[in-house]
Structure formats: C-alpha cells, structure tokens
Amino acid sequence: MVSSLKLIWRLTSQQGSLWAKWVHTYLICNGNFWAIKESTSLGSWIWRKLLKYRDKAKVFHRMEVHSGKSTSFWYDTWSDMGHLYDVVGPRGCIDMGIRATASVASVFNRQKRAHRVDVLNQIEAVLENQRLKAVDAEDTPLWKQKEGTYKNLFSTKRTWHLIRQAAPIVNWHTGIWFQQATPKYAFCTWLALHNRLTTGDRMITWSSSIDPACIFCQHGIETRNHLFFECVFTAAVWTKLTRGLLGTHFSTNWDSILSLLVSNTLDCRVRFLVRVVFQTSLLSLWRERNERRHGSTPTPSASLVKFIDRQVKNKCLSIPVTGNQRLGALLQLWFASQA
Template sequence: MYDLLGSRGTIDMGIRREATVEEVLLSHRRRKRHRRTILNDIEKELDVLRDKQNAAGRDLDLWRGPAGYKAKFSNRNTWLMTREIGVTCTWGTSVWFPQATPKFAFMVWLATRNRLATMDRVASWSPGIDTTCCLCKNALETRNHLFFECSVSAHIWKQLTQGILQSSFASNWDAISSLITCASMGKQKRFCLRYVFQTTIYSLWRERNRRRHGEAPAPKEVLLKQIDKAVRNKLSLMQSKRVKGLEGVLQYWFGTRL
C-alpha cells in the first residue's frame, strides 16, 4: 500500500507503515470516508476480508444429540439424553385405564408394588405382633395370601370371575396379573375383569382394616353382594354414557353371573 499510495496514503488510512494485513483486520480502527476513490476501495476490500475472517472464526450454537452435534435443536433428543431410562412397566395400562375408579386403581397400584401394610411387612418393623390373616385365621397375612389364596377372598373372587375367565380362571396373584394385562382379550371382557379385580381388592382391604380395628366382620356373602353391586353401578353408568366399545357391557356382566 505504501508503494501504491506513498506515506500520505498510510496517514489518511490511519494505518502504520509497518502494519501487516492481519493487524489491520484485527485492529479496532474506525472506517473512514475518503475523497480519493482508491482509498474508499481499499476500505471496502478490508471490510470484505474482515467479514470473511469473522465468518470463519464465529462461534456456532451446536446441540448435542445421539448422533453427535447438530445446529438444530430437538426436544425429543434432549429429553432422551437427560432422563434416566428405566425398565418398561408392563402392568401400567391394567391399573390406570379409562373409566377406572381412581381410589380403586390407587389401591391396586400399591398392591402391585407390594406396598400395602400387610402383616408380614408390618412384622419386619414391629416384631412380636399377630401376623395371622384376619379373614381366614389360618395363615400368615401376605399380599399373595390376601389376594386370593385366603379361603374367604378366594371364594369371593371365584364367584365374581369364574363366569368371565371360564377355563383360564386363576386365584394366584401372578397368574391374575398376567391375565389382566392380556391385550388379546375382548374389550368388554377385559374391562369387566380389570374393574372387578380393582373393586375386589379395594373392598377386601377395607374389610381387612375394619377387622384389624376391632369392628364386626361382614360375612363373605355380604361382601360378595357389595362388590357385585359396585360393579353393576359402574357398568350401568358407563352404558348410560354410551362409552364407545362398551355399549353392552352391563348385559355382558349379567351373562357371566353363575
């Protein structure tokens, strides 16, 4: 530039004679407007070089994903990378399903996770207490015994579900859990089985607590009628609302009664 413009040119541009192009680009000198066209052309060329340099060294916002860093943000990938992936719950839909009664579903959720205060669990933090099942008076009270290995609860369960399950009837907790999660079962049959399962567990646990607190025990036939009535009331309400796919569910329930 000195050879082209002489000493006056460097003064007009505000650039040292010994300065390199890099120093000029990195400096914070203010762009000037000159009377001489060649000086304005040099200013324009410096602006172009400065823009190219900034573009090459500019910081970019990149988002980390499973396949590396990308310029586009993904809600799904961010969620998957920040959450802790657990084991898939296979029984969730059999507990929390449409038209379920919340307090019944909550009780079944506790029972499924084995968090009910059955006497075998109570004995672990309070030794020396009576752990006998208060329904049948014959065995240690555990979740599996109470639902439905106990002679009282087994009788009620059989009367309620034998007509629904037919040859696949079971009174073992694990077998029942497998049945209510079966996706190939008809919609009416599946709903009735799940709902009577939840209603029975809630009613038996309530009766168990009443007896534990010294109240008079209700005969098993009375419990059976109460559960059956609760199920019929629910199905009648659903039929009046014309729930899709369950229009004839009340008639189906009556058809399964022994």
C-alpha cells in the same frame, strides 16, 4: 415439585400474573428473586418453599438478552457460565467493580478490565461478546424444554420428565391405569403391585409383637399373594364374582390374574370387567381386612360380594353407550356371568 417450579416461572417470566405482581411488590420489593435469603420471615410457607426450590429452578431458567435492561448481571443465567454470583461469590462483585444489583445493560458502558483470576477474565470476555450483540428490545425469559432447548413457555409435562427418574415401562400398566379406571381403586392396586400394602409379612419386620397371621383365615403369614386370593375367605369372594366371567381362564393366583388384566386372548369387554372387579375387590377386601384388624364387626363374604357387584354395575352404567362400541352391552354381559 413441578407446581412449585411453575410458580417460579410465573415470578421470573414477567407475563402479567396478578399473583406475581403482588409478590414482586410486597415480598421481593426492589430486590431480586434469586438473591432473597431463605431465612426471610416474610411471606407464607409456600413462599419459603419456593425459595428452597431455586437451586432446582436455576437449571431450567435462563434469559435471552437483547437490551439487557431486565436481566440481572449476577443472578440471572444469561450466558453459558450460569449464575455468575454462584461462580465467583460476593468477592467477585468487588473484584469486577460491579454492584450486586446491576443489570446486564448497566455494565455495557463499563471499561473492560484485566484480572489475575482466569474466571474473571472469562466473565469479561462473555460480557464483551454480549455487548456487541445488544439490540434495543425486551429481554426474553426462557424455560428448559429438553437438553439444550429453551423456549418462552412452561411445559408441565416436559419439566416433569426432566426432573423425574425414568424407569422401565412395566407390562401391567395398561391393566391398572386404563381409561375408565376409578382413581382410588387404581391407586390401591398400584400399591399392591409394588407390594407396598402393610401386610403381615411386612409388619413383622417392624415389630416382633405383631401377629402376622391372616385376619380372615388365621392360616399362615399374611402376604399380598395370600390375601389376593389364596386365602379361603378372599378366594370365595373372587370366585363368586369372576368364575362365570372367566370360565376356563379362572385363577386365584396373583401372577395369573395380572396376566389376564393385559391379555389379548380375552374379549375386550371381559377384560374390562375383570379389571374393574379386580380393583374393586382388592380395595374392598383391604378395607375389610383393616377394619377387622382394628376390632370392627366382620362383614360376611356374601355382603362383600353384593357390595362389589353393585360397584361393578355402577361402573357399567357410568360408561356412555354412544360412541363406545368396544364396551357395548357391558351390563348385560355382567348379568349373564352372575346368573
């Protein structure tokens, strides 16, 4: 959504984007972006998607009026009343005697009227106030940065924070989204933390014909905690990889492992390696589980250990030694733990 809002900002900010000029020439023509019907047959699917996001963009976009020449009277937000067309509808254009295509500047010389409808009198008062403040300068497009603050720039970060639903910060986030994390491993781990992987206990709720038993050991229902790492097969893989690294802190319990990922009691190098092994093991075992579910030839645990070991070594080698004293000698530590 934020990327769509950014494209809308380019269309309405008049800042010289080649794409925006093309859209204004061939799709908007002499009309107004806010007034185009969603049912239009022009443009691609992304153009029609932008039209659908206009209601969301109206909350963020407004015009700072100076001369009023480039601000639409009905369709731009130039006062605290918002989009006036949304307030009074097509009937308002008739009652006020102002064309739907009129700019703010074009109605400055219009004679003020008295109306029987209060909202129309409010619009007249806002227009009169704007007429008194008019100066000979270009109007400025603005974008919302935070509540009550607008600037002549688009901030992806601030826009995202305004549209998203904020949630409490969880204590495990540093153990998953750390600086050197591999995105695909981190994402799969994030899904597992939210218990969104399609494990047997979840699939049985969708269809009673599905076998919910663990594909590795065939004992009990396959849950996330069982799969990582209470199952005999997965526990053997995890034990082989981390027993020497964790020592007395070793555990196959899901909650205990999560606490180790963010624990300050572990050496930072050990903690880093545990994070890498955990994420790599989780994705590798999940792939093996899916392949077995779909009839592929089972991979022995020793082969999985060898594959994960190779991935951990590659990660250690990918981290530059210079300028990173905290994570120095990672490969030596890993070799020592596997001896």
